[in-house]
Amino acid sequence: MHKIDFREKRNLTMLTDFYELTMANGYFENGLKDKIAYFDMFFREVPDDGGFAIMAGVEQLMDYLKSIKFEDEDIDYLKSKNIFSSGFLEYLKNFSFSCDVWAVPEGTPIFPNEPILIVKGPIIEAQFIETMVLLTINHQSLIATKTNRIVRAAQGRPIMEFGSRRAQGYDGAILGARAAYIGGCSGTACTITDRDFGIPALGTMAHSWVQSFPTELDAFRAYARIYPSNCTILVDTYNVLKSGIPNAIKVFEEEIIPRGFRPAGIRIDSGDITYLSNIARKMLDNAGFKDCKIVASNSLDEYVIRDILIQGAKVDIFGVGERLITSKSEPVFGGVYKLAAVEEDGKIVSKIKVSENVAKITNPSFKKVYRLFRRDTGKAIADVITLADEVIDDTKPYEIFDPVHTWKKQVVTNFHAKPLHEKIFEKGRCIYESPNLKYISEYCRDQIDTLWEEVLRFENPHKYYVDLSRPLWEIKQKLLQEYSY
Numbered sequence: 210m211h212k213i214d215f216r217e218k219r220n221l222t223m224l225t226d227f228y229e230l231t232m233a234n235g236y237f238e239n240g241l242k243d244k245i246a247y248f249d250m251f252f253r254e255v256p257d258d259g260g261f262a263i264m265a266g267v268e269q270l271m272d273y274l275k276s277i278k279f280e281d282e283d284i285d286y287l288k289s290k291n292i293f294s295s296g297f298l299e300y301l302k303n304f305s306f307s308c309d310v311w312a313v314p315e316g317t318p319i320f321p322n323e324p325i326l327i328v329k330g331p332i333i334e335a336q337f338i339e340t341m342v343l344l345t346i347n348h349q350s351l352i353a354t355k356t357n358r359i360v361r362a363a364q365g366r367p368i369m370e371f372g373s374r375r376a377q378g379y380d381g382a383i384l385g386a387r388a389a390y391i392g393g394c395s396g397t398a399c400t401i402t403d404r405d406f407g408i409p410a411l412g413t414m415a416h417s418w419v420q421s422f423p424t425e426l427d428a429f430r431a432y433a434r435i436y437p438s439n440c441t442i443l444v445d446t447y448n449v450l451k452s453g454i455p456n457a458i459k460v461f462e463e464e465i466i467p468r469g470f471r472p473a474g475i476r477i478d479s480g481d482i483t484y485l486s487n488i489a490r491k492m493l494d495n496a497g498f499k500d501c502k503i504v505a506s507n508s509l510d511e512y513v514i515r516d517i518l519i520q521g522a523k524v525d526i527f528g529v530g531e532r533l534i535t536s537k538s539e540p541v542f543g544g545v546y547k548l549a550a551v552e553e554d555g556k557i558v559s560k561i562k563v564s565e566n567v568a569k570i571t572n573p574s575f576k577k578v579y580r581l582f583r584r585d586t587g588k589a590i591a592d593v594i595t596l597a598d599e600v601i602d603d604t605k606p607y608e609i610f611d612p613v614h615t616w617k618k619q620v621v622t623n624f625h626a627k628p629l630h631e632k633i634f635e636k637g638r639c640i641y642e643s644p645n646l647k648y649i650s651e652y653c654r655d656q657i658d659t660l661w662e663e664v665l666r667f668e669n670p671h672k673y674y675v676d677l678s679r680p681l682w683e684i685k686q687k688l689l690q691e692y693s694y
């Protein structure tokens with residue numbers, strides 16, 4: 210399958226914040242280029258005050274990491290800045306990524322403050338990739354998370370992604386549609402995303418099609434004759450109830466049934482969707498088209514969909530564009546990339562970022578994350594961040610505790626502890642094959658099923674536990690003591 214290939218099509222090595230380069234030059238000049246550092250990517254708050262987010266964008270990050278290369282013109286450009294040493298520029302010419310990288314697989318539900326990506330390697334390299342790590346994961350995780358809210362609001366009814374025309378740039382459209390599929394969309398209007406990623410492309414018709422014919426009936430007829438087996442008619446160009454639906458029914462009877470097909474659907478794109486869909490349903494049913502689907506679109510999001518379903522709207526499929534592809538209600542996924550440790554004489558030295566704001570204090574050290582699942586129900590109980598070499602023995606009871614209110618504890622029994630990360634790069638070599646998108650989307654759905662309803666709800670969701678192991682908590686407290694002035 211054809212894939213968007215950053216190596217062939219574009220080199221994004223220079224898509225980096227300028228300070229990554231000035232720091233890189235600084236590390237080089239201070240003889241620190243080979244100092245080993247550990248960085249974590251994590252986020253602090255779930256967009257839209259939701260109970261969880263969804264990991265996405267790992268495949269594109271892998272493409273980038275495989276392709277880092279400074280071209281001669283990049284070196285010339287950097288030289289023209291007159292601030293980089295010739296030794297450093299020579300180093301960049303021969304730059305070869307050599308870090309280890311661990312990532313939570315795409316489609317996994319993720320929670321605030323846990324490392325979703327970990328990079329270990331020469332500090333100059335591990336620091337340099339920050340911008341692209343954050344850009345790729347932040348964007349797609351945002352869209353997958355928003356989409357999943359919309360998908361859940363629709364209660365099993367398919368969501369078609371209609372957002373390309375309102376997306377913020379090409380990647381916003383293409384990779385946004387990819388992320389939307391991970392988050393649960395059934396298909397996309399974005400053709401190139403189907404070509405490159407195999408997400409089913411589908412669509413109906415625009416108002417311009419209807420307007421371009423002398424009459425609405427002519428427009429419907431012309432379309433139905435070409436696509437009798439899959440004909441969804443846009444009924445709101447002039448008047449949904451007085452002309453759109455009666456004309457659609459006429460065309461179904463005259464052009465589709467005689468050809469041996471059933472009508473696929475009608476689409477309503479304005480007005481009161483509840484009112485119109487209820488009457489439309491009755492009109493279609495009375496005409497013998499109970500199986501004809503009603504598609505609704507028009508600035509939909511999870512709240513409008515939830516409301517119109519509560520009102521009893523008879524909608525079978527939703528088309529959702531602008532509010533999904535831009536994550537309009539909360540357009541930032543605040544993933545950050547922080548130094549967690551360095552190596553001194555081969556030993557890991559934990560590092561912390563202290564802040565007046567407790568939420569901004571980082572979790573130090575080289576870590577991993579376990580998700581604890583109940584063996585009887587399969588439900589997720591908590592995530593525990595541990596030191597990288599810790600093993601949670603799930604054959605024995607295990608105590609978890611709130612890292613801030615430490616008196617809140619519980620002993621977990623009858624559980625299964627699953628490490629969340631996959632190693633995706635080993636000494637700069639990619640060792641992970643990204644699963645296909647259908648698999649990722651199904652995996653995502655199954656993993657969300659392991660979360661309690663209380664975590665899934667839109668308003669005031671239950672805060673899922675993300676705890677620290679005792680050894681990690683102790684390291685953090687020790688560092689906090691050291692840096693308390």
Ligand SMILES: Nc1ncnc2c1ncn2[C@@H]1O[C@H](COP(=O)(O)OP(=O)(O)OP(=O)(O)O)[C@@H](O)[C@H]1O
Nearest residue numbers: 478479480481482483484506507508509513516517
């Ligand atoms: N029954 C409903 N309850 C809540 N929101 C609705 C309902 N029906 C439609 N909406 C939403 O209300 C918003 C405005 O829709 P409305 O059709 O009134 O405006 P419009 O887009 O200006 O219409 P038009 O395209 O005819 O100009 C849209 O986001 C739409 O999805």
Ligand SMILES: O=P(O)(O)OC[C@H]1O[C@H](OP(=O)(O)OP(=O)(O)O)[C@H](O)[C@@H]1O
Nearest residue numbers: 371415416478506507508509529530531
């Ligand atoms: O509202 P959104 O969630 O973004 O969904 C996509 C919108 O794009 C189309 O409208 P547009 O006016 O661009 O074109 P049209 O003439 O085909 O309706 C479509 O009819 C939807 O209203």
Ligand SMILES: O=C(O)c1cccnc1
Nearest residue numbers: 371398411412413414528
């Ligand atoms: O196919 C459709 O109906 C469609 C596609 C893009 C945007 N709005 C609608």
